[in-house]
Amino acid sequence: MNLDDIRSDIDRIDRQLLQLLSDRADLVHEVGVVKKRDGLQIYAPEREQALLRKLVAMNTGRLPEKSILAIYREIMSAALALEDDLKIAYLGPEGTWTHQAAIKKFGHSVAYSAQPNFSEVFDQVSRRKADYGVVPIENSTEGAVSHTLDLFVDSQLQICAQILMRIENGLMASIPREQIRTLYSHPQVFGQCRNWILRHFPEADLVEVSSTTRAAEIAREKASEGAAALGGPLAAELNGLTLLEECIQDRATNTTRFLVIGEKTCPPTGNDRTSLLFAIHDRPGSLVRALQAFEHFDINMSKIESRPSKRKDWEYIFYVDLAGHCEDPQLRESLEALEKHCSLVKILGSYPDTGE
Ligand SMILES: O=C(O)C(=O)C[C@]1(C(=O)O)C=C[C@@H](O)C=C1
Numbered sequence: 001m002n003l004d005d006i007r008s009d010i011d012r013i014d015r016q017l018l019q020l021l022s023d024r025a026d027l028v029h030e031v032g033v034v035k036k037r038d039g040l041q042i043y044a045p046e047r048e049q050a051l052l053r054k055l056v057a058m059n060t061g062r063l064p065e066k067s068i069l070a071i072y073r074e075i076m077s078a079a080l081a082l083e084d085d086l087k088i089a090y091l092g093p094e095g096t097w098t099h100q101a102a103i104k105k106f107g108h109s110v111a112y113s114a115q116p117n118f119s120e121v122f123d124q125v126s127r128r129k130a131d132y133g134v135v136p137i138e139n140s141t142e143g144a145v146s147h148t149l150d151l152f153v154d155s156q157l158q159i160c161a162q163i164l165m166r167i168e169n170g171l172m173a174s175i176p177r178e179q180i181r182t183l184y185s186h187p188q189v190f191g192q193c194r195n196w197i198l199r200h201f202p203e204a205d206l207v208e209v210s211s212t213t214r215a216a217e218i219a220r221e222k223a224s225e226g227a228a229a230l231g232g233p234l235a236a237e238l239n240g241l242t243l244l245e246e247c248i249q250d251r252a253t254n255t256t257r258f259l260v261i262g263e264k265t266c267p268p269t270g271n272d273r274t275s276l277l278f279a280i281h282d283r284p285g286s287l288v289r290a291l292q293a294f295e296h297f298d299i300n301m302s303k304i305e306s307r308p309s310k311r312k313d314w315e316y317i318f319y320v321d322l323a324g325h326c327e328d329p330q331l332r333e334s335l336e337a338l339e340k341h342c343s344l345v346k347i348l349g350s351y352p353d354t355g356e
Helices: 005-036 043-059 067-081 097-106 119-127 146-153 188-193 194-200 210-222 234-238 288-295 329-339
Strands: 088-090 111-115 132-141 157-167 170-173 180-183 205-208 226-231 243-244 255-262 274-281 301-308 316-323 342-352
Touching: 005 288, 005 329, 043 067, 043 255, 043 342, 067 097, 067 111, 067 119, 067 132, 067 243, 088 157, 097 157, 097 194, 097 255, 111 119, 119 132, 119 146, 119 255, 132 157, 132 188, 146 274, 146 301, 146 316, 146 342, 170 210, 170 234, 180 188, 180 210, 188 205, 210 226, 210 234, 226 234, 226 288, 234 243, 255 342, 274 288, 288 329, 329 342
Parallel strands: 088 111, 088 132, 157 342, 180 205, 180 226
Antiparallel strands: 132 255, 157 255, 170 226, 170 243, 274 316, 274 342, 301 316
């Protein structure tokens, strides 16, 4: 076969693909009409999860799983945009890791709205100026993002999905390495690169800023003062900076877990995670008894954090993640048992326990 023949076969298949995609779009439009009529959520993470799992299992061709997932991410992104003018709020400016996580989840067809801090992301969704928000919750090297945890206390928003994203930070500047005097970045990124900084820039001043993209902007603006930034390659590219060194995080597998927040949580998928917060009575053994509620019903607790309650000194709020969905009978029973030992229990949401 010659190249022209192969290409004309590809053209024929593309025509068929386009026709099939248009047919799919017609059906998606109908789904949108039904959802609006019945007051259902446009974004359906449980359906996306089931669809992706089925497609990956069905695939017997040459395309790797990663490519199937990427292609379908964009097909479903187009679908979301057809069903409604979806807007996703994230910690900006453009190019932050949170922005990249949001795109990983919602694709390129929906609208995005950059916010200056995490509270604004919550606020935009609460005031319905955005449909969903994306916020980081924890990093595998540096741990919890405490500000996000704190925001859940007074918010009515629910978690509806999670995004796992490998974070590979780099050193970026528009000046040579020898001229660097000050490093700018988000505090989480400084924590993820602590050993590298001590080894390579023990004398540098570290300045915390609101995001990695903001750090890159400052590295561009203050180059003559010896400024450089730590962050992702997209932030470097958007600010015309050179990546002087890549993958500087202390652990190669450095991963951040982000949450999608919205008005409603997600229905069960069979592989779910539930996040909640609770406060205990100030009595001996309260915490042990609270946690025994999970053990008693054979519920696996994958994480626990504590934060000051900010209402009374030395009073804490505990955040836990459990395997299962809050509609599962066993998990429901364990939550009823938990309530007996707590002055406050608040379910933050149940959502698919996957990174896709
Ligand atoms: O099935 C739905 O609920 C749809 O809205 C369609 C669709 C899709 O393209 O398959 C799009 C977005 C949803 O998040 C899930 C699935």
